[in-house]
Amino acid sequence: QVQLVESGGGLVQPGGSLRLACAASRSIYLIYTMAWYRQAPGKQRELVARITPLGDTHYSDSVKGRFTISRDDRLNTMYLQMNSLKPDDTAVYYCNSNDDWGQGTQVTVSS
Numbered sequence: 001q002v003q004l005v006e007s008g009g010g011l012v013q014p015g016g017s018l019r020l021a022c023a024a025s026r027s028i029y030l031i032y033t034m035a036w037y038r039q040a041p042g043k044q045r046e047l048v049a050r051i052t053p054l055g056d057t058h059y060s061d062s063v064k065g066r067f068t069i070s071r072d073d074r075l076n077t078m079y080l081q082m083n084s085l086k087p088d089d090t091a092v093y094y095c096n097s098n099d100d101w102g103q104g105t106q107v108t109v110s111s
Contacts, residue, residue: 022095
């Protein structure tokens with residue numbers, strides 16, 4: 001089991017940017033595919049982006065071209081750079097590795 005801690009959420013205006021971070025308690029990025037999910041009020045949790053140990057990435061259609069997933073293996077940290085944010089991006093964002101989940105970080109996009 002690994003502990004995952006997200007940070008970087010907050011309130012941002014439409015069109016703005018945020019960078020989320022997910023710190024893992026041990027080195028796992030070269031072992032497991034890592035992913036960001038999000039859950040908006042009243043909706044199911046959905047995949048936002050994932051990155052494999054080889055660095056291959058996948059994005060949901062709703063964020064493609066606006067979000068970028070990356071990782072720093074030296075710091076055991078994964079990132080989600082979010083640009084051109086929209087109100088529909090408002091959700092709690094979760095970090096995932098295998099069966100482990102972080103506690104989530106709130107992202108609110110509003111004017």
